Amino acid sequence: MAQLLAPDRLVPGRRRDVDVLLAWGRRPSALRVERLARQWDLPVWHLEDGLLRSVAKGREHPPLALLVDELGVHFDATAPSRMEQLIAAPITVTEANRARALQRLWCEQRLSKVNPPREAEAPHVSYVLVVDQSAGDRSIALGLADSSCFQRMLQAALQDHPDCTVVVKVHPDVISGRSRGHFTAEDLAHPRVRLSADGGHPARLLERARAVYVVTSQMGFEALLWGRPVHCFGMPFYGGWGLTHDRCDAPARRRQGASLEALVHAALVGACRCIDPQRHQPCPIETLMGAIGLQRRLQAQQPWRCVAFGFTPWKQRNLRRFLAGSQLRFRAPWRRIPQGVDAVVVWGRRAKPRLLEAAARRQLPVLQVEDGFLRSVGLGADLVDPVSWVVDHQGVYYDATRPSDLESLLATQRWTSAQCQRAAALRQRLVQEAITKYNLQAEPWLRPAGAHRVVLVIGQVESDASIRYGAPGLRTNRALLEAVRAADPEAYLVYKPHPDVVAGLCRAGAGEDAAAALCDEVLSQGSIQQLFTQIDALHVLTSLAGFEALLRGLEVHCWGLPFYAGWGLTHDRERCGRRQRQLSLDELVHAALIDYPRYVSRDSGWFITPEQAIDELVAWRAAPPKRRTLVQALFRHWGRLRRR
Template identity: 40%
Template sequence: MSGLAPNAAEGLPRRLYFYNGGFLNPRLRRILSLAGHELCLGLPRPGDGVTVWGKSPTAKRGEAVALRHNAPLIRVEDAFLRSLRPGRAGDAPLGLLIDPYGLHFDPSAPSLIERIAATHPLDDTALLARARDGIARLQASDLSKYNLHDPALAAPAPGYVLVIDQTRDDASIRHSGATAQTFAEMLATAMADHPSARILVKSHPETSLGLRRGHFDATTLPANVTLLSTAVSPWALLQGAIAVYAVSSQLGFEAILAGHRPRLFGAPFYAGWGLTTDSHAFPRRKRNLTRAQLFAVAMILAPRWYDPCRDRLCSFEQVLDQLEAETRAFRQDRNGHVALGMRLWKRSRLQQVFGREIPLIFAATPQSAAAKARKTGRPLLVWASKATGLPPDLPTLRVEDGFLRSRGLGADLVAPLSLVTDDLGIYYDPTRESRLERLIMAPPPPGGLQRAKALVDAVTRLNLTKYNLSGTRPDLPPQGGRRRILIVGQVEDDASIRLGTTGISTNLALLHAARSANPEAILIFKPHPDVEAGLRSGAVPPESPADITAAHADPTALIDACDEVWTMTSLLGFEALLRGKPVTCLGAPFYAGWGLTRDLGDIPARRLRLPDGSRRQPVPLLHLAHAALIAYPRYYDPVSRRPCPPEVAIDRLASGTLPKAGPLNRALAKAQGALARYPWLWR
């Protein structure tokens, strides 16, 4: 799972002695520990090694000790998919290059990356497929080494020559055979090669943040040269460029991935493999690589990737899942929110999820929320059922619980692991378009269906549902050749019933409809957990058409035991689809109307037909699952207290390693249940 090349780490010493305070960093120490190393102070003994950070100014201390004691020297550097912010802005790395041979930006000796690139067969079909998917995922998710850029910012009009700046005095410049003068030569060459083109100089992210100086100054550049320091997407910049010039920046590597052949004035790891126009000679690099092969070396085989939620080494794909989750949260929350309609008990979790960048401002009324949003320039964040009376001109995100929510009920004040945000509508309201609908209608991203399959397999194998309550399967009547139909009860005043049904809207009416259509079947009624707990309305009388009421039963066991499922709008219908069961809908839940269910309710025409009036093709189940479980929700890991991908949430729900609700929450839940018959008091 580490992604390390075969035998690349064999023979490395376990104990590594360090002489740089940077190795006291907890994340750095943890990754090295998981990679099998123990960091030590003092002097190495036979069999020990010395570690240094790249070619930093302090590296000479360790180099001298290693030479004096004849100890192996291990150089450590950030991997190429690092973090949201640069290290100088406080973010810890998600991966390391642990190199016993050299350093990727110093061609004076062959580095780990160079050795793998020169000697690995790089002909494994699965490896190269992973590399191609990885390249496509980086572009689709708009991810780079650092990720403070804003995909919403428009790139300059296409047709420019892109010249890539770097920070002054960076070791990757000095050891790449370049100087500050090299950058002036690079710009002059670009202007000479393209005398009539616009020249765009892209600042390094650390320069844009004011952390380190670059090599170019906007006040001294020629008239046809523009210095770009805004947070425009690197991939958008590369898409609009007609040529790319670089010294040793990682953006030059990404230019290769974007289809360019960059002209290089330094000697980075990606030079000399037939993918660049080089100013330096590389006599050791005699092999021509494809983009996928180079990517496989640099991003899959060489690094040691780290999963900060599960605290373990992981694959490239898993670290990409994590960075996607963190970057999505940052992009959505970077300007802060004014929050409305959030019950007091939910506010702590909402602050954890949406207030990591800028703390939420809570408002009590739509009027005060609108005023605060206009004053601060923040968008609104509104609990979906409370999103009424808001000015239409204010950007608004509606919030609801996600579909893999918790181990316990929201009505019991158990905080959610997943929340959905919707800038168009909300998934349970078919009267208007939702962001989930658009995700279902759009093609999945690269690798999305494979990821959805693995997720669905895990959900079904681990018997996970929205609430994951404990329960058993009651004794069911023998079939005797009759079909068993699971009838899913709901909270009758739930918004999904109020908005998503037009005829049958009570549990008793649902049971009568199912009995009428299936007079010989065994009807098994599953009450909603909130109704069973006495917290919400929806109880049915004992003389209902059900053959058995499966109280406090395990929903997945019931799904498995039944031949089909009938529901109005319950999420249990979606969970039954994931488990391969036929589902009949009498309302219009988000999963209805795509060719996967038998629909007896009123389905919005936009789900059934394309804009030209032709009938829409059925949506594959994995496509629906990707939209609903991966693309639409945001997940929060209460253990590591950071955004996480759904795979981490599944691990938490399956293992039960979740913080318990405190006594105050339990007392509030009981009070809420006592007042359930007077909803106007607590809603």
Template identity: 35%
Template sequence: MKPLPFLRSPPFRGIAPSVAAVSAVSSAVVDAAVVPDSLLEQIAQSRVGGTFWGHQREGVKLVARAGCPVELKGLDKADVAILPVRETAKPIDPWSVIAQARAVRADADDELAIIAGLLGVPVYGPNGGAVSPERLRDAAKRAIAAAAYRDCFSGASASAEAVVAHLADWRRHLDGNRDIAAASGMAFWKREAMRRFLWDGARSPPFLSPRGGLLRARRTGGSLAVWPSRVPADLLDEAREKAVPITRVEDGFLRSKGLGATLTPPGSVVIDRTGIYYDASRPSDLESLLATHDFSPALLDRAHRLRAAIRASGVTKYGQEMGRMLDLPTAKRTVLVVGQVEDDLSVQLGGAGVEGNLDLLRRVRRVEPDAHIIYRPHPDVQAGLRRGHLSDAVVHQHADALDTGAPLMSLVQAVDEVHVLSSLAGFEALLRDRPVTVHGMPFYAGWGLTRDLAKPNARRGRQLTIDQLVAAALILYPCYLDPVTRLPCGPEIMVERLGSGSTSPISWLIRLRTLQGKLQRFMTLSAEYLHG
């Protein structure tokens, strides 16, 4: 039987193992002494190695490799996990079962024994003799040194440390999906991507009607994943009454190129088990991260480098418009107001009483009476795909200029301040160290980074740095899919792909939706002209 590397990739659905592989057994002789103890600690903390994506089983007291003698004194058969020698189609996660166990029976070089040693669980060999922790640590180092490592996104050689960090991201992604019993409200054009986002290492949840999904989740004791805007509000009430957990799924903050309204599949999503980031009326996983997480120096350094990469690449949710930059006055304070889709849930639940784009413009003028105000409509609204259009005449009653095509981030960096309701443009402005005034209560408000005009949120108030905000919002909270390999990836890969122009192919649905938007916009502008 061909040996497998200890650090290896899960069998991602529909992706060739050669594409997903992060390691291969090496014929080169490497001194195991060069493997640092810090790497073993990193592996133990991340719980990667072996079939870490496998099924998790509760109530295990003894773990043994098939073929090792097992004594059942004081144990039931249900207390013992016998793991096969060969990797099967339905593997068990060795970390979950060994962490519960009192002991492991396996050869010292077996990956079960290696994992037990990393977790501090006693190991006994096939003959019943105890295996020393020193011998297990040496076996772990030899197993790591026996493989060559690669970056599955570029194909280049990689260090074992980099591979462990990447596997840790995969583990966190998969573990987060294990309790999802069904998915509802997922648009059919998103489902291929959603199957990958919601895969738990063995399966993706079935896509069912909201009612069918609720029944399945209740029957299996799992949660129901929903796209909030596409399921009835009373379903969420019923789920609460029946104690069925709801997992909310939404687009992430680094999306694929193209508008959601044009049916471009998402390149990132957030999967929130408490609430959802744009609903300021209740807690969310992101708000909890921002309020309580202990950000390590390594994580903050990663966030700092990610923010620098975003700025250098010019990546933005709103695309890199090729229009002409506006001429801004030099003798007046300049303010950019970013419009939104008025029926978007982020406006309804995070708007703090601001009633749409016209109300926002009026409020900005009251706060900035002497400023030169530029109004920028949302791209989905400008494309004719969503609600929130303001006529030119209405805009010019409160603003000095209307912009529909200048490079948005160039404009953000050119003005003195950015005003938003709850738009993600405010977050992107913060990434670029620009002053932001917030009229609503988006996820990035209330942490000391913005000027907040809405009533304070009692759950917020912790003072954060911009790198702490980035670490939570762009690294810990979302999930990403590489548009090239279709593998789960980190935000760094997504930024690199978006910056280089790598995107998902344009489908006939996207073309049709774009044409529909152009027709809708033509009708809107024609009506404005006819009615003066």
């Protein structure tokens, strides 16, 4: 609340040494505040939820937008309000253009006041929409209406559209049992009446409706944004301006009319204050619309009821963040798939064959989860929380034996010039900020004086699934070193073992202890991003370092089949028949860093964009290092013992 009211300062408690008193809407408590204001000779500001409130309702989802009115309340047609004055006031060309852009953005992001991920089902036949409200809603009486208006509204919808189905949208509070609606079973018994009572988001219903009938519901305003005819049986804030079909008389204050642009600008800009859920500071409504739209899109991409197998408690906590919007249950790997689920979730390729067979028999999709490519500052093996994971519905990006969502994107997607420009800017920012997967810090390394060609060979954990499923030929670090030395005998060869091997969290590969005899230098502690500035070429089996080197314009040789190989950007020793397309680097970047992963803020817990993830990684890396927790220290010690 305090951030939403900035730059004004909120002073809690009942105090007289203030400039203004705050009241919420037209509740009984607001009447008491008004009496107190008269006694103290102070003005009152009335607050209400903004028209774009939040992702969900409840105490854990406070409003992210507020309507602040120094005159009245926007839904009270019996008295003037600031919203009403803003709608009636002339607007500039710039404001009108912004309003039109806001209308487009609202529909593109498919927004509403509250924004659950699943949308209400819409009939496939022609229909009109009738919107019910909770009994006792103050906006009804203050909108010059009463309960009888709802029956008149339903009858009018049936009479006005004799060839249409009439869909009655039940209020979510009625569905949850917190309040009553206005229609009886007898009202709804008409053969052309159909209930919408799934509690889903209204965007699809509004988008497809032939017309929308309301008393004072905000959905009438949203219908105007969708370009639908709106019939009002009360006087909501958007009624009486010549934009709606009004079945009651408008106040004289509104009879001069107003444009849709003036209405939109007043409701979403002039009277509204918004908070950025990521930065926790005031923001333009466009920022909030983008943030809420991103939550809706990513939550809606995943099945509703999921059961996850074999996740440790630490990964369970993170899975809840990355599958926000889905109902999650957790099971041990040997347990059976319960009834009443829509999908199975596993970590990478660790699922037992028996589990995969059971999912296939029940035709349940299997979602494979893995680390993303911009992960954290620190290793996952140290239980450092990730900023990015991927959720793949086909396979997983490092498994070249079958398709994955990422491979399908790379093989079929077409990117616009604007998307490629975004990818180029993202790539340049990554290079500028020296961002990699783990962002580990180390002393800088300089190439030897006089070295004509410096080649870096990247070691991997040989038991890693990316080698098992992505390296059909060479599969050991020693074999890779031998092959690179044979292919480039004159180069100065630098070998960098995997950080988990160096830290003792994973075993070294077979013969890897002889690496010093196969190269010119073994570099255990160098920072990978700093090494990129000192080398001429990079050789990998399947390591993500090859992708990071591509971002920096380096020559990359792949001896296995990582996701970025086979698209004409790398020197490949293996071939994948499914990868026949030539891609630009920015197309690869858009697929791998924008389309495929999900990013979750460590601060807010919200889904964020890759650009915002980079901001967090930069700030995280710059912050003083924190000591390991007891759990992290024990896990690291246990990892070393387990490898012996």
